[in-house]
Amino acid sequence: xxxxxxxxxxxxxxxxxxxxxxxxxxxxxxxxxxxxxxxxxxxxxxxxxxxxxxxxxxxxxxxxxxxxxxxxxxxxxxxxxxxxxxxxxxxxxxxxxxxxxxxxxxxxxxxxxxxxxxxxxxxxxxxxxxxxxxxxxxxxxxxxxxxxxxxxxxxxxxxxxxxxxxxxxxxxxxxxxxxxxxxxxxxxxxxxxxxxxxxxxxxxxxxxxxxxxxxxxxxxxxxxxxxxxxxxxxxxxxxxxxxxxxxxxxxxxxxxxxxxxxxxxxxxxxxxxxxxxxxxxxxxxxxxxxxxxxxxxxxxxxxxxxxxxxxxxxxxxxxxxxxxxxxxxxxxxxxxxxxxxxxxxxxxxxxxxxxxxxxxxxxxxxxxxxxxxxxxxxxxxxxxxxxxxxxxxxxxxxxxxxxxxxxxxxxxxxxxxxxxxxxxxxxxxxxxxxxxxxxxxxxxxxxxxxxxxxxxxxxxxxxxxxxxxxxxxxxxxxxxxxxxxxxxxxxxxxxxxxxxxxxxxxxxxxxxxxxxxxxxxxxxxxxxxxxxxxxx
Amino acid sequence: xxxxxxxxxxxxxxxxxxxxxxxxxxxxxxxxxxxxxxxxxxxxxxxxx
Numbered sequence: 001x002x003x004x005x006x007x008x009x010x011x012x013x014x015x016x017x018x019x020x021x022x023x024x025x026x027x028x029x030x031x032x033x034x035x036x037x038x039x040x041x042x043x044x045x046x047x048x049x050x051x052x053x054x055x056x057x058x059x060x061x062x063x064x065x066x067x068x069x070x071x072x073x074x075x076x077x078x079x080x081x082x083x084x085x086x087x088x089x090x091x092x093x094x095x096x097x098x099x100x101x102x103x104x105x106x107x108x109x110x111x112x113x114x115x116x117x118x119x120x121x122x123x124x125x126x127x128x129x130x131x132x133x134x135x136x137x138x139x140x141x142x143x144x145x146x147x148x149x150x151x152x153x154x155x156x157x158x159x160x161x162x163x164x165x166x167x168x169x170x171x172x173x174x175x176x177x178x179x180x181x182x183x184x185x186x187x188x189x190x191x192x193x194x195x196x197x198x199x200x201x202x203x204x205x206x207x208x209x210x211x212x213x214x215x216x217x218x219x220x221x222x223x224x225x226x227x228x229x230x231x232x233x234x235x236x237x238x239x240x241x242x243x244x245x246x247x248x249x250x251x252x253x254x255x256x257x258x259x260x261x262x263x264x265x266x267x268x269x270x271x272x273x274x275x276x277x278x279x280x281x282x283x284x285x286x287x288x289x290x291x292x293x294x295x296x297x298x299x300x301x302x303x304x305x306x307x308x309x310x311x312x313x314x315x316x317x318x319x320x321x322x323x324x325x326x327x328x329x330x331x332x333x334x335x336x337x338x339x340x341x342x343x344x345x346x347x348x349x350x351x352x353x354x355x356x357x358x359x360x361x362x363x364x365x366x367x368x369x370x371x372x373x374x375x376x377x378x379x380x381x382x383x384x385x386x387x388x389x390x391x392x393x394x395x396x397x398x399x400x401x402x403x404x405x406x407x408x409x410x411x412x413x414x415x416x417x418x419x420x421x422x423x424x425x426x427x428x429x430x431x432x433x434x435x436x437x438x439x440x441x442x443x444x445x446x447x448x449x450x451x452x453x454x455x456x457x458x459x460x461x462x463x464x465x466x467x468x469x470x471x472x473x474x475x476x477x478x479x480x481x482x483x484x485x486x487x488x489x490x491x492x493x494x495x496x497x498x499x500x501x502x503x504x505x506x507x508x509x510x511x512x513x514x515x516x517x518x519x520x521x522x523x524x525x526x527x528x529x530x531x532x533x534x535x536x
Numbered sequence: 537x538x539x540x541x542x543x544x545x546x547x548x549x550x551x552x553x554x555x556x557x558x559x560x561x562x563x564x565x566x567x568x569x570x571x572x573x574x575x576x577x578x579x580x581x582x583x584x585x
Binding site: 041229 | 552
């Protein structure tokens, strides 16, 4: 292999890139709603337990797996899995680490373009909800449906030029320009600027929200303190009894673990890819903990103080109860910005912040597939970027075309963005702790590490985490799977979306097979040659 | 906002801020390693094929 290997330029760069991958729309829109629904402040007890006992251990395992695979020259999930499992079959399990980021990118880039589109609408003052407050909800919903084409399939491709499609083209192009520049010059450099800028935007919006006071004297209860109380006061889930009862609900603990799981971006195949570019003495323990804590900062300290209190102050309990990423972000908060002084400016800041959160995530979704195409087909970056661009553009156009009620987007998110990431995390944890060996993994993790991971980690990663993940999967199969299958059988768009997933899986499996044959043909070289090349 | 709400909010924020401060101080105060780790693909992975 004569091609120069990519690497991170700085340790801070890789941490910000991983944190940028983890910080996304869920930090600002999903977390507050989930917390408020599941016991408010009481939710934070299972939430932090899940962070300490599930989230961070899985993160550390992924970092260690990636770094281990990297020392064999592998940067993609199939290559890393093969190096860890030492059997070809493990390479095929690595298909999940390619499929997940590629398919999620197909719809995530669309949501990202909505964020930038809304930021533009606020900057230019084009999002007008009219003068009649009683029609704000209806007009806000109409504006969103019109912008996204949620009312009818094919609306975005009816021959006319739609702003949202133009923004999608722009965002798609920005992503691929950055990814083409490479790991250090593209992703790392961008994240070094984007992450502080995102924090700056978030702090500005937070300052505005916390200084709102009581904007409507006729409604004195709708003030900032009560808004914070709606989010943070511990309360029972079903409305009766003490807040302690919330902790007795298994659903609350599962929701907390689910939130941590999805928020930290574990099971995406991204951390493994990013960690594979680390240097010999890089500290995966500290890097993993720092990236996780950065994600938590955006989620708890910023996300937990902005959206729900803002919605409560202007719209009361009804507004604050809007949950779900799209409802809270695109149908509720625009009404908040109408009432808020300097609403257009803060609306722009908020949606621009969401755009930055989204683009740092979407960039990370492309790199694993780029690395794999380069490794599997032995092609250059230009060819791999072009091939991946073509594939993801087709997938994204599929989501844009079948826009009615976001059926295509919802199906892809349900199956890939929700279920398959749990499946991949389960595969990873089993591979790390049972196949590779938790003792070896624990020892490898500490190479170059300043922090010492408690020995309890070994027990957690070997028994607790797999059990938890299998319970999650089992509950989903028992509770949700029959309904999802019925939907696929009965409706055309979900069926097509599943067909897309299956087609992509087969395509990637064929590529892994070709890559596997190529890797098996490669001759063994002495370690001294390898080291001479590595340091030369 | 009840006293319990204040307690949960302040403790949560303090925990996260403390954790991130600890991590970034350690990251920024420790010299980075210089040696590149990658080996080319030609290395033996000991795979049983």
